[in-house]
Amino acid sequence: MNKKSVRDVDVAGKKVFVRVDFNVPLENGAITDDTRIRETLPTIKYLIEKGAKVILASHLGRPKGEVVEELRLTPAVARLSELLGKPVAKADEVVGASVQAQVDALKDGDVLVLENVRFHPGEESNDVELAKAFASLADLFVNDAFGAAHRAHASTEGIAHHIPAVSGLLMEKELDVLGKALNNPERPFTAIVGGSKVKDKIDVINKMIEIADNIIIGGGLSYTFFKAEGHEIGLSLCDNSKLDLVLEFKEKAKKLGKTFLLPVDIVVSEDFKSAVNMDIVGIDGIPANKEGVDIGPKTREIYAEVIKNSKLVVWNGPMGVFEVDDFSNGTRAVAQACADTAAYTVIGGGDSAAAAEKFHLADKMNHISTGGGASLEFMEGKQLPGVVALNDK
Ligand SMILES: Nc1ncnc2c1ncn2[C@@H]1O[C@H](COP(=O)(O)OP(=O)(O)OP(=O)(O)O)[C@@H](O)[C@H]1O
Numbered sequence: 001m002n003k004k005s006v007r008d009v010d011v012a013g014k015k016v017f018v019r020v021d022f023n024v025p026l027e028n029g030a031i032t033d034d035t036r037i038r039e040t041l042p043t044i045k046y047l048i049e050k051g052a053k054v055i056l057a058s059h060l061g062r063p064k065g066e067v068v069e070e071l072r073l074t075p076a077v078a079r080l081s082e083l084l085g086k087p088v089a090k091a092d093e094v095v096g097a098s099v100q101a102q103v104d105a106l107k108d109g110d111v112l113v114l115e116n117v118r119f120h121p122g123e124e125s126n127d128v129e130l131a132k133a134f135a136s137l138a139d140l141f142v143n144d145a146f147g148a149a150h151r152a153h154a155s156t157e158g159i160a161h162h163i164p165a166v167s168g169l170l171m172e173k174e175l176d177v178l179g180k181a182l183n184n185p186e187r188p189f190t191a192i193v194g195g196s197k198v199k200d201k202i203d204v205i206n207k208m209i210e211i212a213d214n215i216i217i218g219g220g221l222s223y224t225f226f227k228a229e230g231h232e233i234g235l236s237l238c239d240n241s242k243l244d245l246v247l248e249f250k251e252k253a254k255k256l257g258k259t260f261l262l263p264v265d266i267v268v269s270e271d272f273k274s275a276v277n278m279d280i281v282g283i284d285g286i287p288a289n290k291e292g293v294d295i296g297p298k299t300r301e302i303y304a305e306v307i308k309n310s311k312l313v314v315w316n317g318p319m320g321v322f323e324v325d326d327f328s329n330g331t332r333a334v335a336q337a338c339a340d341t342a343a344y345t346v347i348g349g350g351d352s353a354a355a356a357e358k359f360h361l362a363d364k365m366n367h368i369s370t371g372g373g374a375s376l377e378f379m380e381g382k383q384l385p386g387v388v389a390l391n392d393k
């Protein structure tokens with residue numbers, strides 16, 4: 001990576017403003033998956049050990065510039081304190097006199113977490129005054145929030161223009177692994193793209209046709225391809241505005257000599273929330289009153305074989321409505337194939353990461369990104385503003 005990392009600068013005794021992504025899932029105020037907090041521990045521990053005064057900032061949810069009680073960072077702070085095995089102070093404000101007083105009270109090795117930065121309207125608008133206020137709290141900015149690196153906000157991008165700015169260890173790892181996979185891939189390279197919306201995945205499918213050898217399509221976005229080819233898709237998801245585009249994808253893949261795979265059989269149901277008159281049909285057999293909810297058994301076999309014979313697999317998006325057990329077999333089969341293959345496997349965050357967790361296969365993957373949207377944008381080849389703003393080596 002051509003950006004400076006926290007290891008390249010002196011942090012002893014310095015006040016360090018660390019942007020983390022503690023945007024963790026919560027249920028009734030309890031954290032249901034603390035991966036994102038655990039993944040930042042190397043950076044936080046490194047700074048503590050070096051004697052820095054650590055000021056952490058994160059967003060949680062989308063409070064839109066207002067205080068939303070349920071979105072305070074209190075549960076994340078409690079969890080961080082448990083994981084570090086030491087007290088962690090928390091501010092109830094994002095910036096201001098009380099925050100300044102708490103920062104002034106920090107001793108070397110202490111940790112303070114600011115309140116949810118999105119409670120301040122200046123965060124998402126990347127307000128210069130807020131960025132300066134963040135910068136004035138510290139001597140150094142460390143961005144470890146890979147998951148939010150695609151956002152140009154005051155605490156992810158703006159602040160970097162006012163004090164020295166470097167990447168954290170998680171950020172460095174994510175950019176390194178994803179960058180290597182995309183810039184110098186081992187081949188055969190298989191990209192698996194699933195999920196619900198074609199429009200969210202267009203750029204990534206397009207990019208993967210250019211750089212991967214095999215492109216596997218699954219999930220709700222398959223049906224736009226089927227419809228474009230003239231098949232009956234019943235009640236399945238479809239984006240009618242993208243019909244021409246998906247045909248172009250197939251054409252482009254053919255021209256470039258890439259293997260472009262769509263499901264050959266699918267699981268259909270009258271309801272996508274539970275199995276109602278569930279059936280397995282060929283792509284010409286979707287009844288008008290049903291929708292496709294998963295890939296079928298033949299497709300599972302074909303996809304697993306391609307994954308087995310790959311050297312690099314990058315997976316983004318589930319193969320079906322995996323949250324419903326009856327419709328989870330396709331996603332499970334792909335996750336299992338990724339777990340079993342000798343290929344280097346990268347999961348691009350979001351729902352595919354949740355699926356790997358659900359099937360207890362997460363520890364069998366080589367890299368699971370902490371970024372959903374961020375990893376998607378990275379895979380599309382876009383520049384991430386939170387990375388661009390960091391100091392060059
Ligand atoms: N055939 C289908 N019909 C309807 N919904 C589907 C189908 N297949 C998958 N889904 C749904 O798609 C959703 C995931 O889609 P999405 O595009 O958001 O995936 P992702 O990229 O892995 O997640 P994220 O956006 O969080 O990174 C899941 O909730 C899943 O139930």
Ligand SMILES: O=C(O)[C@H](O)COP(=O)(O)O
Pocket residue numbers: 021023061062147148151371372373374
């Ligand atoms: O969960 C994520 O993908 C990141 O934390 C970014 O959150 P956002 O989509 O609300 O900006």
